[in-house]
């Protein structure tokens with residue numbers, strides 16, 4: 001890999017951040033899993049589905065920032081390729097949830113730049129702690145995301161199959177990301193750290209539903 005000067009690094013990171021929050025980041029070859037036809041939703045159901053999908057979209061903005069922050073500081077020699085693939089799959093999630101928000105006639109969270117900045121800092125910190133901890137951090141994040149997706153699958157209107165198909169595929173991907181991180185040598189995190197992570201994601205999930 002070419003050695004990047006601090007200015008190159010800064011430009012690369014700023015480019016990533018802007019693409020994630022405002023633009024179209026690079027995605028994989030996979031199609032959007034929402035293949036069902038659009039279902040009839042009442043106004044209340046549509047608002048509920050859009051709120052949940054907005055939270056999921058913000059979660060993916062954070063995921064992207066975590067991976068980028070971590071890539072900046074971690075060594076990750078033996079898992080770099082799989083981590084890069086995982087980061088690109090998070091971009092698929094970002095694109096699919098954004099598309100669904102548009103279909104529901106809604107919008108992305110206005111607070112996304114804040115989620116990005118905060119998560120980037122956390123990712124960079126985790127990366128600096130060493131690969132064992134930073135991979136453990138990825139695995140724990142993914143486990144928490146899976147629990148949260150289950151919760152959303154229970155709350156989504158039953159007939160909103162398109163949103164469900166997206167979340168089901170995301171769940172499968174997140175489980176795979178967690179496995180990759182653990183197989184790459186990730187350590188289980190101490191319970192207080194897990195609790196802190198859960199508390200922080202609660203702030204995000206609650207506010208992104210509305211804002």
Ligand SMILES: [Fe+2]
Pocket residue numbers: 060063089090093170174
């Ligand atoms: Fe994701």
Ligand SMILES: [Fe+2]
Pocket residue numbers: 063086090142173174177
């Ligand atoms: Fe993931």
